[in-house]
Amino acid sequence: LPAAQARGRAPGETIVFEDSLYALQTAKAAGFITVGVYDANGEADQAGLKKTADLYVKCLGEVPITEM
Numbered sequence: 001l002p003a004a005q006a007r008g009r010a011p012g013e014t015i016v017f018e019d020s021l022y023a024l025q026t027a028k029a030a031g032f033i034t035v036g037v038y039d040a041n042g043e044a045d046q047a048g049l050k051k052t053a054d055l056y057v058k059c060l061g062e063v064p065i066t067e068m
Helices: 002-007 021-029 046-051
Strands: 014-019 034-035 055-057
Touching: 014 021, 021 034, 021 046, 034 046
Parallel strands: 014 034, 034 055
Antiparallel strands: none
């Protein structure tokens, strides 16, 4: 949240990438746009990560990039 505020952005204008379910849930609850990222050595609850995230990817190359 402080990083978004320092950039003059609201949580709804900021994307959080996370491989931890708890951190993803916290970001989602704060109003951030969330991307769940698969990590073979990380979060055991990948189903929870998929369910919670606005977008779930197995690698960052899967994130759609658009110009603003």
